[in-house]
Amino acid sequence: MLRRRAAGALMLAAIAGLTAACSPATGPSATTQADAPPSPPPIVIEHARVFDGERDLGEVTLVIRDGLIARVAQPGADDLPAEAERIDYRGRFIVPGLVNAHAHVGNTEGTAHGDRFYTRAHVVRDLRQFQAYGVTTVMSLGMNGAAFGDIRNAVSSDPSLGAQLLGAGGGIGAPGGAPPAANMGLTHDPVARPATAAAARDAVRAQAESGVDIVKLWVDTLGGQAPPMAPEVYRATIDEAHRQKLLAAAHIHDLAPATDLVASGLDIVAHGVRDRPVDPAFVAALRTSNAGYIATLQIDEANYIYAEHPEWLETPFLRNALPEAVRAQWSDPQWRADTLRDPQTTKARAALATNLRNLSTLREAGARIGFGTDAGALPRRVPGFAEHRELELMMQAGFSPQQALTVATRDSAHLLRLDDRGLLQPGRRADFIVVAADPLADIRNLRTIEAVWQAGRKVAGPVAEYRAP
Ligand SMILES: [Zn+2]
Numbered sequence: 001m002l003r004r005r006a007a008g009a010l011m012l013a014a015i016a017g018l019t020a021a022c023s024p025a026t027g028p029s030a031t032t033q034a035d036a037p038p039s040p041p042p043i044v045i046e047h048a049r050v051f052d053g054e055r056d057l058g059e060v061t062l063v064i065r066d067g068l069i070a071r072v073a074q075p076g077a078d079d080l081p082a083e084a085e086r087i088d089y090r091g092r093f094i095v096p097g098l099v100n101a102h103a104h105v106g107n108t109e110g111t112a113h114g115d116r117f118y119t120r121a122h123v124v125r126d127l128r129q130f131q132a133y134g135v136t137t138v139m140s141l142g143m144n145g146a147a148f149g150d151i152r153n154a155v156s157s158d159p160s161l162g163a164q165l166l167g168a169g170g171g172i173g174a175p176g177g178a179p180p181a182a183n184m185g186l187t188h189d190p191v192a193r194p195a196t197a198a199a200a201r202d203a204v205r206a207q208a209e210s211g212v213d214i215v216k217l218w219v220d221t222l223g224g225q226a227p228p229m230a231p232e233v234y235r236a237t238i239d240e241a242h243r244q245k246l247l248a249a250a251h252i253h254d255l256a257p258a259t260d261l262v263a264s265g266l267d268i269v270a271h272g273v274r275d276r277p278v279d280p281a282f283v284a285a286l287r288t289s290n291a292g293y294i295a296t297l298q299i300d301e302a303n304y305i306y307a308e309h310p311e312w313l314e315t316p317f318l319r320n321a322l323p324e325a326v327r328a329q330w331s332d333p334q335w336r337a338d339t340l341r342d343p344q345t346t347k348a349r350a351a352l353a354t355n356l357r358n359l360s361t362l363r364e365a366g367a368r369i370g371f372g373t374d375a376g377a378l379p380r381r382v383p384g385f386a387e388h389r390e391l392e393l394m395m396q397a398g399f400s401p402q403q404a405l406t407v408a409t410r411d412s413a414h415l416l417r418l419d420d421r422g423l424l425q426p427g428r429r430a431d432f433i434v435v436a437a438d439p440l441a442d443i444r445n446l447r448t449i450e451a452v453w454q455a456g457r458k459v460a461g462p463v464a465e466y467r468a469p
Helices: 002-022 120-132 148-155 197-209 231-243 255-263 280-289 298-302 324-331 333-341 343-364 385-396 401-415 443-447
Strands: 043-051 056-065 068-073 085-088 093-096 098-103 135-140 164-167 215-218 248-251 432-435 449-454 457-460
Touching (some): 093 401, 120 148, 197 215, 215 231, 231 248, 231 255, 324 333, 401 443
Parallel strands (some): 043 085, 043 093, 098 135, 215 248
Antiparallel strands (some): 056 068, 093 432, 449 457
């Protein structure tokens, strides 16, 4: 995926260079080095304690040049670039920006959701909120409207427009099945729904042609309520994705299809198994194929937790992430009572418990774990907050703060083959979060965000000043 995009960018740069060089309007001597914008001075960040995505480096100095980490120097190094802008983050903690490998954008407005909201303005609104909360890369995993490619191309190289966006386009679902068009508000359904293996290959080729970064599929009968995707259809989808040099990620809920998908070459299990405990066959399939597993613990909890009014509902860190209409809904006693009485709430509590137990089992078994939340798919899956809640829930599955942060940075980037980020090491993107309290001591300290840097620029912060539009 990176190879395709990097090659395309190089080609565009080459074409732009040729056009400029050959254009008569610019005159024979117009295109010189002097016309190129001057490279901004390097930036030296001093005195912060840095967790680089895998190790606590203690207090080090970061040298940033051209949007990348150029060097990690020991404190007091006397050979730092003299022309650098120097920033003192004494007493602060720096960790890599979070990489959300399962999110959605442009799908909500107030308490409503659906593909009618998929506009550039709504996508940018979500990307900015993710970024303000420290999420600097977002993989929008399906249900992206027809404008996805244009919006992605327009926003993904400008860090001032929010987290860097990657995505799956519409994705591949089952005819009349998941994702449920009516429940998800898909009036102009962007999801391809092939009925045969040949149609699945055509759909994947069309999405690859349109420039998607990944192929998403849904394999879920929604508790027996929806027709399944036939195995020959999902096998063809995965195989064709690989022929197109793309990863395949699947929405699942139940163990049986998840096991067969992994055995069929799936790269990313994009939700946790929630119908039963994972068994040795699934663990073995994951370990043999090295597929990644993203639990999205937060999604089932989000179905009921806000109706319970936990004391943290009133914290500014959450409240500031909510549109006014959502705050009003969550304060409504009738909505709260109806939500808690809903039989789905009982199922959601059980699903979270199963998801936590399975994630714990897979962690102990050494399975490859990625980070995602499904934030942005529905109004209760709150961009930015969802990621911090997911990290906190990971503590209940036995992760240490350091392990959870490694999953959400280094491992999630690697799972998406984004080997230019996820670690604060020389040559990688300077995407990082500056926080006031030690997140390795308590993962909730990651909420004390003072600044967010993306591609070597300070783009957001402090989070306490952020207000959802
Ligand atoms: Zn999703």
